[in-house]
Amino acid sequence: MMNRRSTLMLLSGSVVAPNVAFAATPREIIWDDLIPPGVPYSEIIGEGEMNQTNDTWNPIYDANGIKLNEELNGAYIKMPGFIIPFDISAEGVTEFMLVPYVGACIHVPPPPANQLVMVKAANPWPGDQLWDAVWVTGVMRIQLQSTDLGQTGYTITADEMEVYVW
Template sequence: MVNRRTTLMLLSGSLIAPRVALAATAREITWDDLLPPGVPYAEIIGEGEMDEANDTWAPIFDENATKLNEELDGAYIKMPGYIIPFDMGSDGVSNFMLVPYVGACIHTPPPPANQLVLVSASEPWPRDKLWDAVWVTGTLNTHLQDTSLGQTGYSISRAKMELYEW
């Protein structure tokens, strides 16, 4: 026999279950997804110039470099990348630029704006894991911003982070 308490518990569980099922699942994206539809990466970088003094290649970006994939504005996403810190505390880094490859913006010219994501993490990422690839999950916003390391086209606030496992 089912008593009143059991009935109430079963009903409350059935009311909660649909909400759990509707919880947002992050859409996994790649760096190519940040490009506007129909614009291949090859059309973003022009010829460029060799910086003889620093022995680096300085790409010349065309107008496609600042075109963003507006379909991703407000999307809850998960994407891999590498950390280039803006500031670091004793507990790690909270504000950084997410880049598609190791050393981007430090040892090489920065990628185009539509290949850079400004991130504010919900919790600091440990200092001893700065060179590891990471997954960043959060709501992606599209807007151009100038930073000390280059112009970014995207941002994620209160991002959740985890180690990217191959």
């Protein structure tokens, strides 16, 4: 016969267990998933303007460029991308921007905010692997923030990273 305390402990364990099991398996997402449902990619990119003096092109994004997918806020995800380092040391990179393609934010105008992710990694990524595509696994949050390279719409606290092989 179970007493009240044993019954409550058993029930509380059954409520917690599914969340723990769910957290162990990340939801694999792609860059299109960062755009809210119903907003086509073609509607987040504006025409832009050419700065003749500095020989640069500045994108002009409409309101769709900062619309974020609320379903991803707090989600445990795994997504591929490329690293633009912010904090690099002898051990490697721990803070970086995850971008959808090589050269984003460096050689071309930055993608819109809903296509850029700030990452804080638990373990440094080796500095000699900065050109490799990576898988980043961790908790994603919605957070618009400005950097010198562009405005980001998401953050990930990464607990795991690995080379992306396709």
